[in-house]
Amino acid sequence: DTGVSQNPRHKITKRGQNVTFRCDPISEHNRLYWYRQTLGQGPEFLTYFQNEAQLEKSRLLSDRFSAERPKGSFSTLEIQRTEQGDSAMYLCASSLVVGAGANVLTFGAGSRLTVL
Amino acid sequence: AQSVSQHNHHVILSEAASLELGCNYSYGGTVNLFWYVQYPGQHLQLLLKYFSGDPLVKGIKGFEAEFIKSKFSFNLRKPSVQWSDTAEYFCAVNFNYGGSQGNLIFGKGTKLSVKP
Numbered sequence: 001d002t003g004v005s006q007n008p009r010h011k012i013t014k015r016g017q018n019v020t021f022r023c024d025p026i027s028e029h030n031r032l033y034w035y036r037q038t039l040g041q042g043p044e045f046l047t048y049f050q051n052e053a054q055l056e057k058s059r060l061l062s063d064r065f066s067a068e069r070p071k072g073s074f075s076t077l078e079i080q081r082t083e084q085g086d087s088a089m090y091l092c093a094s095s096l097v098v099g100a101g102a103n104v105l106t107f108g109a110g111s112r113l114t115v116l
Numbered sequence: 117a118q119s120v121s122q123h124n125h126h127v128i129l130s131e132a133a134s135l136e137l138g139c140n141y142s143y144g145g146t147v148n149l150f151w152y153v154q155y156p157g158q159h160l161q162l163l164l165k166y167f168s169g170d171p172l173v174k175g176i177k178g179f180e181a182e183f184i185k186s187k188f189s190f191n192l193r194k195p196s197v198q199w200s201d202t203a204e205y206f207c208a209v210n211f212n213y214g215g216s217q218g219n220l221i222f223g224k225g226t227k228l229s230v231k232p
Contacts, residue, residue, distance in 0.1 A: 033219065033220070035222075040224070040225075041224055041225070042120075042122075042206050042208075042222030042223050042224045042225045043160070043206070043222045044222070045219040045220070045221065048219055056219060058219075091159075091160070093160075093220075102148065102165075102167050103148065103210055103220075104150075104162065104165060105162075105220055106162075107152075107159050107160040107161075108159060109158075109159040110159060
């Protein structure tokens with residue numbers, strides 16, 4: 001399966017701890033997105049990369065959140081000093097965009113974070 | 117700010133009933149429109165998309181959607197639902213600025229329950 005892969009699938013942590021999620025996009029895709037989804041809500045945009053450049057960040061992405069895509073391939077999302085309000089499903093998606101062409105996101109299964 | 121509205125939070129239908137899920141967006145410029153589906157325990161999957169051309173688009177599993185620009189709407193329809201259509205449905209919009217496509221904004225989703 002050459003879809004979008006996310007690890008770990010589920011992380012349980014205590015408040016105040018740091019957590020890191022990893023996303024491996026579809027190999028030929030140049031864009032990589034992070035979203036957060038809580039119960040009863042649609043996915044909320046956090047940030048996206050085109051190759052290794054982080055092009056946009058949401059106001060939802062507080063100083064405790066940092067995302068990287070150092071070589072333009074996989075990406076990591078780190079949350080420092082976790083809070084109970086960070087409990088959510090963190091979704092990664094990737095797409096291939098050429099010029100002004102179509103941008104169709106393919107999503108991974110997500111990483112569920114539970115902060116105790 | 118751009119937004120996407122889905123009018124129904126939970127829809128309950130019997131098998132063979134017709135389905136229409138509403139979706140409206142706030143931006144008056146060029147948009148790309150999507151419906152994603154999330155079956156229980158599975159990740160988000162693309163159901164159908166509209167970029168240009170015929171405003172009536174057909175997707176997988178007998179779903180279709182109609183883009184009505186004057187109403188800023190992209191409603192999802194299916195003439196006869198099946199129990200296997202039980203899922204959560206998300207409308208999403210990519211707002212284009214001068215040919216640049218940024219992030220995808222999602223509605224809050226509509227949960228569809230189909231009774232056998």
